[in-house]
Amino acid sequence: MTAFQELSQFLRDTQALSRVSMRTGWDQETVMPRGASDDRAEEMAALESILHARRTDPRLPDWLDRAQAQTPAQARILELTARSYARTTRIPARLATELARLTSLSQGVWARARADEDAGAFLPTLSQVVALKREEAQALSDGDPYDALLEDYEPGTTQVEIAQIFDRMRPRLTALLDRVRGAAAQPKALNHNFPADQQMHIARLCATAFGYDWTRGRLDLAVHPFSSGGGNDARITTRVAENDPFNCIYSTIHEVGHACYEQSIDQAYNFTPLGEGVSMGVHESQSRIYENQLGRSAPFTAWLFGQMKKSFGDFGIAKPQDFYATVNRVAPGFIRTESDELQYNLHIMLRFDLERDLIAGRLDVADLEEAWNARFNDDFGLQVDKPSNGFLQDVHWPVGLFGYFPTYALGNVYAGCLNQQLRHAVPQIDTHLERGDASPATAWLREHVQHHGALRNPRDTIAHACGCAPDEAPLLAQLEDKFTAIYQL
Known part of the structure; x- marks a missing residue:
């Protein structure tokens, strides 16, 4: 296979695993039994650990170096892959895994606090989430940390x-x-x-x-x-x-x-x-x-x-x-x-x-x-x-x-x-x-x-x-x- 074909197959598997993670999140917010929240946090953390490892795989720079785009679509794939690699390699695997675990747990804590009208019950968890997001923003940022987080949702906008x-x-x-x-x-x-x-x-x-x-x-x-x-x-x-x-x-x-x-x-x-x-x-x-x-x-x-x-x-x-x-x-x-x-x-x-x-x-x-x-x-x-x-x-x-x-x-x-x-x-x-x-x-x-x-x-x-x-x-x-x-x- 050419370098572009090898890269494409690797990306295909990564995208498939990412969708599994998304549907696991869908399950959590729709039909998952309430008592499963701790197990689900571990499952989400494990999936994120695998995804982070794939998105920072040391073979990616070599593939990107050797791959030749034949169409505008292929050129865009290489551009987006390079951008993802550059961002993801700045986030420690520990941080990516802990964010996945904590935000999965946090969703359940928030839902209970919201139902009970008990803001105080949620604040300690939210404090942990914010602390990890600040750490992530600092890891990603060359300028303003908030802009680094915004880049995940609206690339190119400040x-x-x-x-x-x-x-x-x-x-x-x-x-x-x-x-x-x-x-x-x-x-x-x-x-x-x-x-x-x-x-x-x-x-x-x-x-x-x-x-x-x-x-x-x-x-x-x-x-x-x-x-x-x-x-x-x-x-x-x-x-x-x-x-x-x-x-x-x-x-x-x-x-x-x-x-x-x-x-x-x-x-x-x-x-x-x-x-x-x-x-x-x-x-x-x-x-x-x-x-x-x-x-x-x-x-x-x-x-x-x-x-x-x-x-x-x-x-x-x-x-x-x-x-x-x-x-x-x-x-x-x-x-x-x-x-x-x-x-x-x-x-x-x-x-x-x-x-x-x-x-x-x-x-x-x-x-x-x-x-x-x-x-x-x-x-x-x-x-x-x-x-x-x-x-x-x-x-x-x-x-x-x-x-x-x-x-x-x-x-x-x-x-x-x-x-x-x-x-x-x-x-x-x-x-x-x-x-x-x-x-x-x-x-x-x-x-x-x-x-x-x-x-x-x-x-x-x-x-x-x-x-x-x-x-x-x-x-x-x-x-x-x-x-x-x-x-x-």
Whole structure:
């Protein structure tokens, strides 16, 4: 075999083992018995030890030296492999293994503390996680440690660039939010009981409408909705609250966006570094455009209104246009995943600032709850009433995903750009959405974004699809137009 063929086979086996690790994590958050958490931590640590050894294998530099790329895709594989090797060799095997063990244990400790509303029970574990992530950041960093962690989720982007985007977004978002809060026209809130089995039925209908391939995926319940896997096994989860069907429905559509990205990547890239989403920002662009620009649009909610009427009868909303306003209702709330489009990015900005301070050592874990609650009150005018509505609501910090949160807002920015181009390229989208058919939109996204996997860098992926560099202007314009109309501003 040539050096490139030898390297490709080695990478294939590594990618396969990585997917086994991902599905072990999926099992932990969905169906694993509670008493298995200690064993699962050891299993995850053992898998990570093997994966770390493969990603730092001394044969990799020789293969990279000798391999000759014959195509742009092969050149990109070599580029990504070299980048992975350079980063992974800076992390001691002990640290990689201990992080895997601790974050697996931490997920269970967090879930129990969240259920018991006992922040103090989780703080010692979180302190250990933060200490290890600081160590990892220092090992990876040639500059700012937080930037080193951010590189795992949005390669090529720095916290300074993200902060500048957020600084440009915040004034327009808060000004629009103030106008919406003072509007005379306020959409009606839901006040009805929505049985769980019927919610899951509608969630499945929505997943199908957005093109989810059930032969290569499945839908389960989890404390915190997520998508896991890739290639020909891309799974999703959701959660159910019987007084809030939108939680289940839109969490499902969001996770379908992630899974469809993975399902749509060129099969020739499967089990290579190209066979996965290029970044979490681009991944979020898919989940957010599915959820918001398409799923919360007037045409799609008109179809959804009909499905809701079939399943639940009269639930207090009389007309499709009133239902559209209710779906997009801007209301005070603590939970990021249940937030409206207008306030969502403000949730991300809060987490971005706090986690930067945690990694830099400017904020101690012991003071995190107080800092969160004070900042939340400043940003949203709400006093956090319990830890599950505060810093315990998200699973990201418990499992060590520092640097992940800002990619949600970047995903919104990218989605705004993609939606603008999509509407121009496929003008008949709304006619299909009214029938519960998102296929013209998802086909365009599949062709211009999803099919290419990690072939291009994140911003180049969006620029290739849109014909211009991404920026926040289209998203802000969409939000201003949408909420001005709904609230009759």
